[in-house]
Amino acid sequence: MTEISNLVLSIADNKQLLGLRYAEWATRAPSLEADIAAAAMGLDDLGHSRVLYGCLEPLGEDPRGADRESDPASLRALPYFDEPWTSWAQFVAANAILDTAFTVMIEACVNGSVEVLQHRLRKMLMEERYHFLHGRSWLRSGIEKGPLDEAWKEAMEWFGPAAGDTAALHKSGALSMGPAELRSRLEERLDTKAPKLDLDWKRWDPRRRRSRPGAIDDLTFGMLRGLEEKRFAPATAQKQG
Amino acid sequence: MTEGATKYKRVSGEAVEYEVFARKTRAEPLHQVGSVVAPDDDLAAAYARATYDEERWVEMTIVRKDHVIALWSPGES
Numbered sequence: 001m002t003e004i005s006n007l008v009l010s011i012a013d014n015k016q017l018l019g020l021r022y023a024e025w026a027t028r029a030p031s032l033e034a035d036i037a038a039a040a041m042g043l044d045d046l047g048h049s050r051v052l053y054g055c056l057e058p059l060g061e062d063p064r065g066a067d068r069e070s071d072p073a074s075l076r077a078l079p080y081f082d083e084p085w086t087s088w089a090q091f092v093a094a095n096a097i098l099d100t101a102f103t104v105m106i107e108a109c110v111n112g113s114v115e116v117l118q119h120r121l122r123k124m125l126m127e128e129r130y131h132f133l134h135g136r137s138w139l140r141s142g143i144e145k146g147p148l149d150e151a152w153k154e155a156m157e158w159f160g161p162a163a164g165d166t167a168a169l170h171k172s173g174a175l176s177m178g179p180a181e182l183r184s185r186l187e188e189r190l191d192t193k194a195p196k197l198d199l200d201w202k203r204w205d206p207r208r209r210r211s212r213p214g215a216i217d218d219l220t221f222g223m224l225r226g227l228e229e230k231r232f233a234p235a236t237a238q239k240q241g
Numbered sequence: 242m243t244e245g246a247t248k249y250k251r252v253s254g255e256a257v258e259y260e261v262f263a264r265k266t267r268a269e270p271l272h273q274v275g276s277v278v279a280p281d282d283d284l285a286a287a288y289a290r291a292t293y294d295e296e297r298w299v300e301m302t303i304v305r306k307d308h309v310i311a312l313w314s315p316g317e318s
Contacts, residue, residue, distance in 0.1 A: 040294060133283040137279075137283040
C-alpha cells in the first residue's frame, strides 16, 4: 500500500496548501461574492485534507516522518503553493486547473479498488462541483497566460510519468485512471487542451511529485505547525502547555 | 482589495442578480433565502452555495431575477 499512501498524502498536502492559499484571498477577491467563495472553498479543501490524512492509518501505512516538524521541504505540495499568490490570475489558474486535477485524481480513487478511498472520498466530489463551476467561469473570462501555463505544467507533473507510480496503481486497479487518462479527463472537464509542455522527468521528485526544488514560505510553515498561534497565546497558557 | 484585484474586470458580460431559494426538509416548500450577483449561471451557483451554506439545506436553487414574471407588486393588488 506504499504507493497509494504516498499518493493520498500528496493529495492531502496539496489540498491543505490550496485551502490556505484560497483563504488568503478571502478579503482580496474582485467582488464580495468572490471573497465568500474563496473562504468557502478554502474551508472545503482544508476539510478534505483532514479526511485524506485520516485515510492513511486505515491504508496501513503513514508516510509522514518527524521531519515534517522541522523541514518545510518534507511537505509534498506543489511549487505553485510555495509562496502566497500575488495576483487574481494565480488564484483562478489554481482554482480551475490544479483544484480540478486533484478532483480528477480523487475520482480515480473513488472508482478504484481501495475500499476506504471509495467510501471516504466520495462526498468531496459533490463539494468540488462548486469549485469547478467557480474556476471554469473565471477561466472563461480570460486570465494571463503565465499562471495558466504553470498550473498546467504542475498538474501534468503531479499526475506522474507514463511508467511511474500512478501508472502502476492504475494497472493494479487501485486507481481507475493512469496518467494519460487523468490528463484526458482534466482536458475534457475544462473543455480545453493542455498547452505544449516540456516536462523534464529526470528532475522529477517522485516523493513530492514536482521537479522544481523549494518549499513553502516560513510564515505558512510556522502556521501549519501552530507556532503562529503559540506566539499570541497568553503566557499562562504556554506554561500549562 | 489589492491593486491586482481592483484592476481586474470580468469580460463575460454584465453581472446580473439571481434569487436564491432553499429548504431544510422535503416537507417544507422552497423559500427565498437571499440573492447573489454574478455574470453567469455557473458562478451564480458557486456563489449561492458559498454564501448561503449556514443551514443543512436539502435543496437549493437559483433563478435569474429578470426571468421572474411579476403578476402584481405591493400596492397594485
